[in-house]
Amino acid sequence: MSETEPGVLARVRLGHEERVVALLRERGALSRAELGALSGLSRSTLSDIAGALVARGAVVVTTPESAGRKRPPGRPAELLTLNPDTGQAIGLDFGHRRVHVAVANAAQEVIGTAALGYARTTSWQRRLEIACGLVDSLRTGLGPLHGIGVGVTGPLGRTAEQTRRVTALTDALGERFGVPVAVDNNTRLAALAEMVRGAGKGFSDVVYARLSEGVGGGIVVSGRLLRGAGGGAGEIGHIPVDPAGAPCSCGGRGCLETVASVPAVVSAAGAADLPGALEALEAGEASAVAAFDRAGRALGFALASVCNTVSPARIVVGGEVAVPRVLAAAEAALAVHLPPAQRLPAHPAALGDEVGALGALALVAHDSPLLIGYPGGTGRGEDES
Template sequence: MGTSSSLERLRDTNRRSITTLLAAEGPMSRADLVRGTGLSRTTVSSLVGDLITSGHVVETADRGRPHKGGSGRPPLLVALSTPGGGVAGVDIGHRHVRVAVADRVGAVLAEEAADLDVDEDGAAALDRAARMVRHALRGAGLGVGDLHAVGMCVPAPLDRRSASIRTGILPGWRELSPADELHRRLGIPVFADNDANLGALAELGQGAARGATDLVYVKVASGLGAGIVLGGRLHRGASGIAGELGHVQVDEAGQVCRCGNRGCLETLVSAPRLLALLRPAYDEPLSVERILALDGAGDAGVRRVLSDAGRAIGRALADLCNNLNPEVVVVGGSLGGSTSLTDGVRAAVDRYAQPETAAALRVVPGALGDRAELVGAVSLAIARVSV
């Protein structure tokens, strides 16, 4: 009985891998699905057959090109079916709530955002998110009854056993189960994950890491976190807190971090910390957008601070890369567009990682910017409703 249920869970996971890839890439041949998921040809053929039978996937009349320009007959493509209704993605950050309503293949129909300090009052933030989902549905010409699933990201690790937030990073959310709470407000199935994990999924499916199977996504914003993908699948760890790069201790006598520990990397490189370092040297209000503009214009002070931050992040990443040997590190979040920061990460990885590890690794800025987490939340909803 146990073996049978384990095999079925594995098939469910593999089906989600296929539907997630089809949602991101559009119609694909079975051979492309083999390459994109890392599954065997036999497994892909069997799972695609299941998905066609269940109506989740259809075989298209269009044909693709033979792989690598071969001269054989072009293969038939398969695609997600396009049933009615839609899904929603909810991106909750420390200072914002963003919502998107999309169709079942990921095309965004309506979107809205609000600035909000969510850390101290989880219930109020979830109330606001539920109102925004309903409003976006009206903008998309849909009702709550047309909504099949909601994907949500939160800026804190979720305990895999209880689906709740158990750390002090979000003090007003302690012991809350975000998915259960939003489900109670909307009456729709809600699936939650942390922001770095969903950013990793988005960049893997639609962004800078397309085609990779092993990657680390680093979100540098009001906090610092990492999403890890191994073998094309998210690695969450035993209790769901894998990737907490920002809480690597780098100074035993350093500042107290919001997690409760002292001297965490996040206390040195988060956006608020970098803004505080730069403000005394500038006679103008500084924001993340402004320091990115100054970085792009070649401002020496901004470039030095961002480069130093990148090197500090890269030093911690080098140890992680030595253990995981990823193909790519994607630098995302509100500061992910900084060339100086990304170059600093690259320099430190080159300096501190094993030479072969560093040589096999690309360090690139994210392609989706601060939309990565919202795109990932939509993709999560699609993947959950498509199996």
């Protein structure tokens, strides 16, 4: 087709431009060198496209200082961002006990964050009111609102009750703000946030695992968050690590979660709670050391499997159980199960409690309607008619 179809070069050019805009939307401020590395475009092609976007006012050039970066020695490299005044996005993360809110401009700069607690028994109607109050206090009227990203606990679609609740929540938000609402589980969103502004920054293929009350994760492939046809992509906590292991709450057996979650580690350490287990680990108590080492080995075993499946560039591990001893045991297990060329270190996660809300912000950029219909889009809002 390429020889015969007219307009191919114009299409290719539009494709390049679209890719540059998408990278700036998804990653925030980038230098020309970073844009080149992430897009695969040559310096000359990139310069041409960036010039046209700047001339149209879609993209602005800033210096590292104004984007909050450390100034490198010598002449500072210019950074490109989408024009920050062209819009805002809201990220919400509804945890079991608290909602986190973050607001960003079109340049992916976080304008404000807030969090407020509630009881486990607080109604969803009330949680929504709390979240909207926080949003109102953070939105300072700079440009139109593009979209809202929402993180919720637990794998999406696992129960009809959760589906009903999530639908009601997104409907209410869409009606109140009049913009598209994208939703995903907040552990998966944390993977996106770590790629955009955390320990996975600069990489496009990131595996994220979180060892917390449960064990979850997220997989980013070629810069896109993987959901999978069955919606269960990134469920690292349910990768089996022992054919004869303990039954898991998911209905499976021998899942990583049965040995590497907070309750599993606390119980194996013979402690009352996680601070107690960590203290016993610190004191070198044999049962605690064994419990954390076992969690780390199992994590490494599961990550070896993930590496053979998607071959990432970066592994990031977060959650309260991801202490240095656990990461070291995971790396030792990775070394046992992967050939040297395929081994990767397990980097500790860089973002704090706000990671879910930041991931929800990133979700808005990734689910942008500008990406409608493109291969590799995330499968949302694909049909405008």
